[in-house]
Amino acid sequence: MLPNLHTYHRPESLEEALRLIRQPGTVPLGGGTHLLPSKDPSVEAVVDLSRLGLSYIEGKPDRVSIGATVPLQRLMESADLVDLTQGWIREVVPLVASRNLRGQATVGGMLACGEADHPLLVLLLALDASLTLWAPERRTVGLDSFLAYRRRLLTGGGLITELEIPRPVGVVGLGFAHVGRTPKDRPIVCAASFLRLEGGICQEVRLALGGVGDRPLRASRAEQHLMGKEPSVEQVEEVAALAAEPLDPPADFRGSTEYRRAMAKVLARRALLTAKERAGAG
Incomplete structure (x- = not known):
């Protein structure tokens, strides 16, 4: 666990969450599968993102949008994503972790950690995915660029809110x-x-x-x-x-x-x- 954690926030608006995350020693909390076992002594407060309305998967004519707090398991259960990925989402997500962890780990957490061997990140790179990031203003960043500068973009209160995958044409x-x-x-x-x-x-x-x-x-x-x-x-x-x-x-x-x-x-x-x-x- 986190030895110096003493404050838990559960904001109900993105604006409040962004304000809190910019405070020293404060980090966002999604599924907690990486944060909680990390024993990071610098973490003094967490901001629970569960009430921000970011647990959606929305199919649009030109893309699929995925909220940052969607559990990884839900990705392989989305008909939109199964179609967009030619079925690969069902093959790749089970390689990430056990069923229990996939039900807890979130899209935002996966992106924020940027693990070098993460198979889903590799699939998303091939699909030309991008993400919405508040750091401190709202911006859209290609996944490849984000992974290259991830620590810099997230330092000081950056928050990922959405992942977007364009629908291939042709x-x-x-x-x-x-x-x-x-x-x-x-x-x-x-x-x-x-x-x-x-x-x-x-x-x-x-x-x-x-x-x-x-x-x-x-x-x-x-x-x-x-x-x-x-x-x-x-x-x-x-x-x-x-x-x-x-x-x-x-x-x-x-x-x-x-x-x-x-x-x-x-x-x-x-x-x-x-x-x-x-x-x-x-």
Whole structure:
């Protein structure tokens, strides 16, 4: 638990929550799955977000909007998200944690923690997700940019209120691949890919990787290599190699630097070929 926690706030408006969070030693509380076990001695007060009306999933013509206090488990139960992700949300969310933790952990907490191997963040990067952040004014930030500057954006009272995923238009395919100690374990390395094709040619390419750095990341140079080209097996091999080449993953007990880099190449290839197949070009 938090050894120096002495104050609990439960505001009923966003304005009040933002005012409270900007006070020294005060942090937002969503599901608490990361905060409460952290034993962070700097936390003196928490701001419960449960009464701010942020527990929604709203399907709109051009996007799906998700409130920050939505539990992760609800994502895989949303017909809108199942359709938008070509069913991948049901495959990826169970990789995050146990059923009990998924029912408690929130979208906002997931984003704020920005874990490097988080499979759902990798999938969201491939989907070009963005989020609404108050820091201190309201702004919309692409997920890739947010993860790169997460600590800076959240320091001093930043608060995430919404996640948005655009609805893909046209001939599109989404792929995901991962490796773990067991098939249902949290991934050691994972990859997700999005392709939009016109006449069999790539007009939009996104390739995201997890477990290969200090955050989930986009393989931008590899993406550009495939733009304007047919996603042939040969091209996909080149793109996967380009994605893995600059990586210098930190090693731990689950995998060495060399293993993670090698798996990034293999999984990028699998994700790209799956996206190609789902776009009808397989």
